[in-house]
Amino acid sequence: MQVEGKVALVTGGAEGLGRAFTEALLEAGAKVCFCDVNTEQGESTYTVLKSKYGSDRVIFQKCDVSNQTEMEGKSLNYLFRCTKETFGNIDIVCNNAGIGGEKPPLWGKVVDVNVKGCICGTLLALDYLSTEKGGSGGVIVNISSAGALNINPYGPVYLATKSAILSLSRSFAQNPLACSGGVRVNVLCPSFAETSLVRNISEQNTYDVNVARKFVEHTPSMSPKDVAEAFMELVVDESKNGAVLKCSKEKGKQYCTINVTYS
Ligand SMILES: NC(=O)C1=CN([C@@H]2O[C@H](COP(=O)(O)OP(=O)(O)OC[C@H]3O[C@@H](n4cnc5c(N)ncnc54)[C@H](O)[C@@H]3O)[C@@H](O)[C@H]2O)C=CC1
Ligand SMILES: CCCCC/C=C\C=C\C(=O)C/C=C\C/C=C\CCCC(=O)O
Numbered sequence: 001m002q003v004e005g006k007v008a009l010v011t012g013g014a015e016g017l018g019r020a021f022t023e024a025l026l027e028a029g030a031k032v033c034f035c036d037v038n039t040e041q042g043e044s045t046y047t048v049l050k051s052k053y054g055s056d057r058v059i060f061q062k063c064d065v066s067n068q069t070e071m072e073g074k075s076l077n078y079l080f081r082c083t084k085e086t087f088g089n090i091d092i093v094c095n096n097a098g099i100g101g102e103k104p105p106l107w108g109k110v111v112d113v114n115v116k117g118c119i120c121g122t123l124l125a126l127d128y129l130s131t132e133k134g135g136s137g138g139v140i141v142n143i144s145s146a147g148a149l150n151i152n153p154y155g156p157v158y159l160a161t162k163s164a165i166l167s168l169s170r171s172f173a174q175n176p177l178a179c180s181g182g183v184r185v186n187v188l189c190p191s192f193a194e195t196s197l198v199r200n201i202s203e204q205n206t207y208d209v210n211v212a213r214k215f216v217e218h219t220p221s222m223s224p225k226d227v228a229e230a231f232m233e234l235v236v237d238e239s240k241n242g243a244v245l246k247c248s249k250e251k252g253k254q255y256c257t258i259n260v261t262y263s
Contacts, residue, residue, distance in 0.1 A: 001139060001236050004029030007087040009079065011065050011121060012097025014041035016195035017143065020224035021094050021231050026053045028232065030092065033083040035063035035074075037097075059086055065097045065117030066109070076117070080124045091138035092235055093125035095165075098143060100158045100197060100205035107157040114161035118142055122172060122185070130181025137182025141234045142169040146191040146246050149256060154212035158205070162189075166244065170258070173242030184241040186234040189256070191248035193222040220249035 008025045012018040013034025022034045026049060036042040039062045046060035061082055063074040083090055095118045101110040122140055129138040147155065148162035169187035172178050178185050192198055198216055206212040230247040234240055244256040 001091075001238055003092070003232075003236060006030045006091040006138075007083065007089050008032045008092035008094070009083050009090055009125075010034040010094045010096055011063070011076075011079075011117065012036055013060075014038050014045050016197060017190070017193060017224050017227050017231075018094070018096040019045055020228040021096060022049065022058075024225075024228040024232050025092065025235075026058060031057045031087050033059045033061060033079070033086065035061045035065075035079050035097075037062070037064045059083075065095075065121060066112035068116065068120060076120050076124055080128050084128060089136060090125070090128045091136065093121065093129070093138070093140045094143065094231070095121035095125075095140070096143045098161075098197070100155060100201070102155060102157050102205055102207060103203075106204055110157055110161055114158070115164045118165050119168060122168060126172070126177045126181065126183055129183045130177065132181045135181070135183075139184045139186065139235055140169075140172075140178075141231060142185070142187050144169070144187050144189045144244075146189045146248060149189055149244075149246060149258075154206045154208055154215065156207075170242050170244065178241075184238070186240055186243045186245065188227070188231055188234060189244060189246040190222065190227045190230070191246070191250075192216055192219050193224055193227050195224060222247065222249045 008030045010022045013022040014036035022032050025032050042060045049058045063079045067075045098114045125140045129135040131137050142165050144165040145162040147159045148166045173185040203209050230253050246254045
């Protein structure tokens with residue numbers, strides 16, 4: 001896909017990986033609407049990006065991806081509508097917003113943000129991108145985790161949500177809603193990257209917090225820019241649909257095949 005001139009929507013773009021994805025898309029010539037629940041950080045990032053890329057190429061919207069109703073404030077429905085009204089079309093959607101949290105009552109919020117937010121964002125993206133519904137096709141990249149490809153005893157709930165995103169994306173890639181509408185659906189599975197999510201590992205969002213921190217310390221970490229490079233490959237390469245791309249500092253980019261065998 002030629003990214004120049006395309007329109008992208010990124011959730012959770014105020015900082016971390018979402019900000020890096022937003023910048024990579026802007027760098028490649030796209031117009032980008034990024035959203036975040038954190039207005040202060042979002043506005044601050046917007047100020048920087050606007051002065052670098054121009055106010056006609058980037059917009060920031062406050063939005064909580066776990067908000068399913070218009071009544072409660074800015075929902076994903078509103079975000080998609082606003083992006084289309086501002087830029088005229090949507091070609092690229094990245095469902096990135098995610099949080100960690102293992103213990104009650106936090107884990108319910110983790111499911112709402114990570115799973116429901118991603119499902120809602122994927123369904124809306126299919127609606128707006130599909131050639132059968134007035135769109136011009138395009139690509140959805142959902143953000144899972146390298147942890148979803150394996151087990152991790154420190155974050156079972158977080159990783160269950162990331163496994164859900166993996167299955168959701170691989171399955172929608174083969175679903176008629178996507179296939180007949182010219183929409184590719186890919187999933188990125190990063191290992192650890194240097195962001196607030198990892199810096200803020202605590203008793204709330206992990207089990208055995210000291211062991212978890214040691215595990216992180218001993219796993220080489222990527223910069224958000226490294227992860228954005230892998231993300232852009234899934235956007236640009238039109239041969240990739242249903243692709244599962246793992247990226248890590250040690251091994252770089254690796255496409256994964258998930259085989260299910262029955263005995
Ligand atoms: N940093 C890492 O090592 C890895 C991160 N990931 C995934 O990458 C994604 C981004 O994570 P990071 O950048 O590391 O985290 P981060 O905490 O640095 O950034 C996440 C952003 O999402 C926003 N956000 C949180 N809840 C939201 C909501 N309900 N609605 C809208 N925005 C919301 C936050 O305000 C923040 O700006 C997440 O889905 C995470 O699970 C996956 C693998 C590794
Ligand atoms: C472990 C749960 C912590 C809660 C959220 C904080 C950070 C999340 C980071 C990730 O999503 C990455 C998670 C796990 C990586 C797991 C294994 C990495 C192994 C390295 C590799 O396979 O190359």
